[in-house]
Amino acid sequence: MEPLDQEVEESELELPSDPMQLMMGPSHPAMHGTVRIAVELSGEVVVKADVQIGYLHRGFEKSCERGNWTQVFPYVDRCNYSSPMLNNVGYALAVEKLCGLTVPDRCQYYRVILGELARMADHLVCNAAMAMELGAFTPFLWWTRAREMIYDLFEEETGARVTHSFGRIGGMAHPPTDNFKQHTLAILDKVVASSDEGISLLETNRIFMDRTMGVSAISQADAIALGWTGPCLRSTGVPYDIRKAHPYLVYDRFEFDVPVGHEGDNYDRLMVRAEEVHQSARIIRQALEQMPDEGPINVDDPRIVLPPKGEVYDTIEATIRHFKIIMEGLKVPAGEAYGYTEAANGELGFYVVSDGSGTPYRVRIRPPSFALVGGLSKLITGQMIADIIPTFGSMNMIGGECDH
């Protein structure tokens, strides 16, 4: 650059005119779950963006083909690690669809409650991260504390905070603990209150509104064409929720609303998620009331469900049953099925193909965030570089799920 105390002719000034190429990520605090966004900038404005995912690709689909149907549950946990129970339930439902099984009522309520708790945790953490990246650190701490309460409940029930691998084909790994209902009720109010308190700091905050309102808006038609589902689609105004449109488990027995936004911008996406936390709490309260306190959790089929361990040590019949299910894998009839549920990010689909044996032939996960991030480049093109952060944060891309 020329020194400032010298007179320079206009034509001699060297101002760069090529767009600047910037690699954001994959090792970047705001690139959740490792994503690289290769942007071309003209000043601060993004001219072109190439979103490169795959840094967390671990070969989920190939690994599923190497074990049993039940051994897929730990893999599935690690897909959407913010709400692993929803993944467990989604996969279990897909395989049960192929087997033609319906789990007992008590199990269905149990799955609903744990799933909705996982959804709340996911939404809280997504909003927390988005707020924190805009500089609002306080809601992040509050909401992470609220998530801790949900994790404590999961730890009581399943033994693990995050990757609990609790789902099984034909039911769940263990029945609910004795004070499951009390514990859930105890934390529910606190979690919702914490969520509300944090939102109250953001929703009419001048800075937050300027940073997120009108930024990265998308139209309904575009969102649908891109395959968006979940809170991001609902933020554009489309009231599509699989729990209402294609009810599964016992969702048709509950009264709950589907929050929608107007503009499809960052602000709406965050607010839709915040409102969904309320709705999830509503579903959980109804489910806790309706859930039977006694009854089997697992389907009563000796070819699908493992026998009690005490019997396995004592009787040959239980040993054989245990042996057949573990060693050969439970035999899922040949065919294909697409099981889809409303996960925290949208439609989580599992397309399972079976050849009749105990090993899956093909397990395809349809990650909701894969479709969402597919539209990211369209959203940020034309926005400023600082807008990439809240946009990406509002989409809730979970690396494990998107890259599977």
Place this chain on the structure above:
Amino acid sequence: MPTFKIDGKDVPFEKGDTILRAALRAGIDIPYYCWHPGLSIAANCRMCLVEILPPPGRPPMLLDVLELDREKSAYVNVKKPKLQPACQVPAGENMEVLSDTSEHVLRARHSVQEFLLLNHPVDCPICDQAGECKLQDYWLEHMKTKKRMRDEPVHKPKAVSFGPTIVYDAERCIICTRCVRFCKEVVKDPVLTVRERGNVNEIAVSPGRELDHAYTFMTEHVCPVGALTTKDFRFKARVWFLRSAKSICQGCATGCNAYLDYDPRYQRAYRYRPRDNEKVNQHWMCDEGMLSYKLAHDDRITLARIGGKQAKLAKAVSKAAELLKDGPTDQTAILLSAQHSNEDNFALVSLAKALGIKAMFLTGKADGEGDDILRHVDKNPNTAGVKLVAAKAVGSFDDLVKGIEAGTVKHVVALGSAVPVEDADSTLKQLTTLVVVGSSSSSLSRNADVFLPACTWAEAHGVYVNAKGMGQQSLRAIAPADDAQPGWKLVADLAEALGQKFAWSKLKELRAVMPAVKEPEPEKPEDEPAENADASAES
């Protein structure tokens, strides 16, 4: 063809067929333990019971039984149709058999299974049969309920050594007597028998004897549960890790069909199982043959050698070409191997033809014991194949020895590892050049100037012609170890290095030019052999 009905479905049968035989041929599964296609009918397990409707005009055979009526909480008299064992009753025209559609049959199967498991030890974790055990399979299909007995099961001797090869576990035994019948009927050596009665039944060896005939491995093969196990395979591998390749036994010229079970993770062969073939070995194999799977791994040389030192394969091939280029062709001979496949031998014969080498000799294992059940005296799998492929007279190993001693043969290209004499070292040392394409260590490999590592039968597809003149294909099981390649490929590379590149380079092309095996005249038509493609030994 006459037909009868099973569950409303028409099933054709041949005269003399039992219901079970006809059903199995039609693909209908009726469970059984004690029946075996190669043994006499015992009908002692009662698992194959089916309901046969009475012929028109005849009353049904009914039994008076007591059944617990839960509503009345008392036992009441009912009549139950007498079920018949499908393995024993001959099929008759227009017979109506009910199998899966009869409640009585389902209850009977459930009950038989329950009784068989009553005193069965909880051995699945340590039992070798796990994964190919009929008790396990039929529990899942036909029983599915828990144990009702609360008492201590009956205890019997476990891990009894019956002989040099077999171990018996009386608690697991269901006294189907397949082993007893096998020894008596097939081997004609009734060394096993059943002793005691009731639930203290067990199999016993004749006093003063051991289970030591030449087919003891077959008693393990016919045993549907883990009562009889071989000392060779015990605790070595779990069958669900094993895959099966359709192989041909390399033990003798009978060419028994076999499944070579290998673990694809370690690329290791673990055992043989007989494969049914009515024309060759029916359902059996001899002990020597069953143990011959070890040749896939024992004493292997898998890297090329030049003069005893390891070398890179390409280097060894060029060195071999160098050595052979100089030798005059009238002092060069090829040594074919009756242990190697048609393809390997044909490649060597083609090389001889291309180079103008006229002298051909044959090596292999020396003759051994034979009998009139399965074992052949000629312990080489492919003697007839070599003769077919050579198309000219082939001298014996003795002729070669004479030639070497006389000095008329100075350079030899040899295939194989087996020689029929005890000590060939001194003879082979007299050769100027010895190029060996072989797989294991032997006097040929010890004295070789260049050693090229060939695949064994387990690592390459090959056609072997047995003593009856039948050409049988053996499929490969494991991948070649280290630098080993199929023998025909090594010979082709050698030919190319000598400037005589063959017209063929792939197996398909080689087989197109190889002399085809003319199948011997078929005897009267027999049953189709049942193919069993996975590693579970059901029969």
Place this chain on the structure above:
Amino acid sequence: MAQKLLDILIERFGDSVVLETHNHCGDETAVIDAAHWREVATFLRDDPRCKMNMLADLCGVDRFDAEPRFEVVAHLNSLHFAHRLRIKARIGDEDGEGALLDSLVPVWAGANWFERETYDMFGIKFEAHPDLRRILLYEEFEGYPLRKDYPAAKTQPLVPYREGPDVLDKLPPFGADEGMVFGRKHLDYVKEED
């Protein structure tokens, strides 16, 4: 519920295009002739009785022993009528060659990344795709991992640093014969004689 979709398809296109249909587990499925893939997809999106405005998923399945080898499976969703359909096309020969299918990007924009992923995992090429390159794996990856003949434990060759004007001709910090033995054959007993 979606049986009428299958009826509409058969009525409109006939048996030569709609090769098979089934309804296993309640999922209506139609196997479409590969040459008419985009035509059928466009029809399903635009026809007022179908209105399948969302492509939920597009993936591949390697049938391995069957001919044609690959199946491209698309799950379609209609937000208007709440009915769903699965359509499939079968392409490719036993070696995996000739797996070429029309891209659905002009029909639904979301097909872009799904087709890239199918290409990445199976090697199925999509004609007229705006940007067909690997998405989950890196550029220099050799092979297509979800094919049945790709062994799961296969190791990839080491990749040199990419070339560029400022990048020196560097290799990774260790040579091909250094580093972890795991997964690589160690033939240190064959001496190099030269």
